[in-house]
Amino acid sequence: MAWSDALDPQSPAFGIAASANARVRVIAGPGTGKSFAMKRRVARLLEEGVEPASILAVTFTRVAAEDLHRELVGMGVPGCEALNGVTIHSLALRILMRNHVLGATGRIPRPLNDFELKPLEADLADAHGGVRELRKKIKAFEAAWARLQQDEPGYVQHPDDLAFERDLYGWLIFHRAMLIGEVIPQLYSYLHANPLAQERSEFRHILVDEFQDLNRAEQGVIALLSDAADVCIVGDDDQSIYSFKHAHPEGIRSWLATNAGADDLTLDDCRRCPTQVVAMANALIASNVNRPIPRALTPLAANGGGDVRILQYATLDDEVVGVTNLISGMVAGGIPPGDILVLAQRGVIGTPIYEALHARNIPVRSYYAEAELNAQNAQERFAYLKLLVDREDRVALRWLVGLNSANWRCRGYRRLRGYADGQAISPWQALCAIADGQAQVAHTGALVERFRVIRAELDRLGTLHADVGVLGVVDDLFPEGDDGVRDLRALSLSLLENDAGMMPEDFLTRLSDAITKPEIPSEIEDVRIMSLHKSKGLSAPVTIIAGCIEGLLPKQPRDGLSAAETLAEIEEQRRLFYVGISRVKSSPAAGKPGTLILTNSRMMPLATAMGAGIAPAQVNYGDAHMITSRFIREMGAAAPAPVPG
DNA sequence: GGGAGAGACGTTTTT
DNA sequence: CGTCTCTCCC
Incomplete structure (x- = not known):
């Protein structure tokens, strides 16, 4: 297929595909064929000999990314199978890992599950205006503190925000974990600070779908990746629905003002709807x-x-x-x-x-998020599974020692963390030392009592695993007839169906992925x-x-x-x-x-x-x-x- | 540190 | 209406 096959040269889709302007904005209403126009544009680039690897197609959601990827790969143009359709978060993580940015600052890419945010919130709430204020601050942090479209990302505006960022990083580094959303501010500051970074000129063509869903920080990341690239953004301010993550319709509206000389095209014909x-x-x-x-x-x-x-x-x-x-x-x-x-x-x-x-x-299929981990006993068993695989999973341990306490035993835990930090040992080691009488830390009684229960349970699970393998552990943690873990059981059994001898760490990885990144079926x-x-x-x-x-x-x-x-x-x-x-x-x-x-x-x-x-x-x-x-x-x-x- | 009681709030997304 | 969060008190 040639890129212009059956395309009317007068049509906006042709204009989008053909535009050689280094900056193109497309405002495309719902069902107006923007994927079609983007596909033709990519087909043209490939036919002109552009390296597939130098084309970046990025979106905000996984559904949209996989959709775009499938469409691009299905074009049948030589080179199309090498094209990438990625979410901005996966792109960010990839660039950060490739450049060892995380390792250099002592970070470990161990994402937090939603439910694991609880103890983080409890540990930081007191110093930062309560849990509610804290949640807002996390959202703003993930937007690199650019809460409004006119804000400059990367610059902390209030001393409170600065203190919060310091404490948040402290918690995450100590617990060897990351927030999913922090890859955006991290990447923004990395690219901003390194004008010679390879990624700033790696791409020749960047296509952004659903641009109205990007907040100011995410837009900034795109701009910093565009030093050598032609950029085509597609979106619709009338479909901007993510203000809770600081994405506003002004983002796509004002893009022309910051990209002088850009082509401005519109798709209005609704091909989809009656x-x-x-x-x-x-x-x-x-x-x-x-x-x-x-x-x-x-x-x-x-x-x-x-x-x-x-x-x-x-x-x-x-x-x-x-x-x-x-x-x-x-x-x-x-x-x-x-x-x-x-x-x-x-x-x-x-x-x-x-x-x-x-x-x-x-x-029928329900698409409401992380439903498998809704029930508290599901969360608890899942945390045990993480600790069984790795006793040094500090987040899982933090969660379990705080469980069943309104404030997650944050005061005792603060003392424990101080002690562990001072001794340069892990919380697990510190708790073992206290529980075994080799160390004493005041006001950690309730915490250590919880720890004894956790350690005994892990010993039991360890023995069980040695006796009956992963399948036996699954049957114990997610028993039949327990409604709270019904979905976890079903998911686990389907993963183990063909490979019951899987290593526990591989099983955990696959189970986590199945929960947080469920497959998007191509045949509905x-x-x-x-x-x-x-x-x-x-x-x-x-x-x-x-x-x-x-x-x-x-x-x-x-x-x-x-x-x-x-x-x-x-x-x-x-x-x-x-x-x-x-x-x-x-x-x-x-x-x-x-x-x-x-x-x-x-x-x-x-x-x-x-x-x-x-x-x-x-x-x-x-x-x-x-x-x-x-x-x-x-x-x-x-x-x-x-x-x- | 943790329990009791009063008061607020409840959603949506990203590997 | 429940659950979570906050404050007060021991």
Whole structure:
């Protein structure tokens, strides 16, 4: 295939593929064929003899990276199989490892699981304004302290932030661990400090997908990698939904100002969605006031109007049953389960739908994160497994000695850490010394008592392993019938199925990977249930968004915000809904009109509402009364009238 | 250091 | 409504 095959030279896609400008920005609305245009651009580069290794295609999420990689490799152009599609985090880690940046500063790339953040938070909270403030600080640190688009990354602005960074590094170095997110500030400062670093001129062509998802630090990393590269960024400020990690729509908007002379191209023809959905999406997003470049998607008549329904149920239970019935009916009618995408912003809505479909033997998969480690006993057994493999896993030990204490025994642990540091020994060695009476450290009684239990349990597991191997240990740690570890058991057994004699450390590595980096299947065979965030970049012939109520979509803005900040939160929620409805794909030729179903319910138990952080409009004897999302109204006359479900 | 009781909050993502 | 977090007190 030649890169320009069947491409109209007047089309924007041609322009994107052909532009020889060293800086190109593409604003591409949902479903406008940006992957297609990027692919053609890469094909052109390869045909012109550009080294595949000098082309960098980078995105923010693994789903998008693997998608891009698959598309690029599938082009059939010579050299395409050598192309890389990477997440910015994996790229960062690779560059840091290659340059021994981490080793030189005493760092070990042992990532923390989500649940392992608890003791870190407890250990640092006192000195840094409490756990809540601390979490915000971690987010800002991961953005290299550039909380706003106009902030310069890498420069700590407040003395508090500086003290926090010092303590955080201290904790991570002592515990021989890393935050996933810290690779970004690390890489930024490495590249910034080393203008002669090979990586700054390694790439000739950089393509960035979903650019609006990058925060200022991540944008800075891209800029520092671009010394010798042509850069093409693709994204959509209307799909910017990651303000919680300090990515703002201004990022892609202001890129032209900092890249003078850049080409500015736009993709507006919505090739994916039915025309009615395009009209609804346009009406919806027009309600965003803070939108300097008002644009609209152009519908494609050939896509047909689609099948759009807005359904209301009396109660949340009815909604769950209703959605389940709809899906069963579709599957019974011959629609492949993999064509169906269910979006629910909270587990309380998504999980019951998942369970109900599961009970009806409909293939279904839930994409809510790290679900295997939700239960505390799952976390505990997993920590034991880590310690069994490596007694010097300081994070796992820290977690276990703090377990079942509200403050994770942070005061005793502080003394222990001081002692271990002073003696230049590890916490494990220090605890052994104290437990065996060879050393005394005041106020560590509770800690050492816990340690004795942990050590005995590890001895037991060690013996068990010697007797019955990894499989026996798995059976002991994740026993059948224990709901909390059900998923861990299933996952472990599937890993050991063909290789029961695996070394424990290999088993642990594979188990960790399976939990934190689940495989993204290329053939979708299940009904998919996920958050709206996760759905970015995906499309499906049938898209169902459940829970379209005020307080959830949009979520209740946080308290204490200024009017402008509140507006910004609502506008981001509107963009989130815009992303959601534009997932639906029509293929009239294949008999798939493109089905979009939006559901809500008028009432749910108060406990459910409060449990999910949904502010009810009114409460009556334990029933929370909900009202329909404003977004339904904002889609205007383009949307069908809501009907009972 | 740790327990009791009052008060806040609940999501989304990255190897 | 639960769970987590914070403060106060022993």
